[in-house]
Amino acid sequence: MTSLTVELVEIPKIRGVLVTADTLSADLADGRTISVPLAWYPRLLHGSNEERNQWRLIGSGEGIHWPSLDEDISSQNLIFGKPSGESQQSFRRWLEERLR
Known part of the structure; x- marks a missing residue:
């Protein structure tokens, strides 16, 4: 049995969001x-529309x-379908700080 491997020479850059x-x-x-689900991040x-639209490359x-x-989200993580790697504990602290 053979398997297909994909080798990217260069990860494409992001041009728009x-x-x-x-x-x-x-x-x-x-x-x-x-396109990926926002739930991955x-x-x-949990950000407002205004906060979501204030991004920069x-x-x-x-x-x-x-x-x-x-x-921060890399083009590589988007291409390979990697959701946020943030721990639940870290996210919980961040969310609690926002609610203060």
């Missing part, structure tokens, strides 16, 4: 658009940063 009530979409330099999910498009939510 759209955040809706339930989805994060990123337009990539290679023409693709990657609890800080975005980092590393010349290698990732996205939301300053008011202290959230």
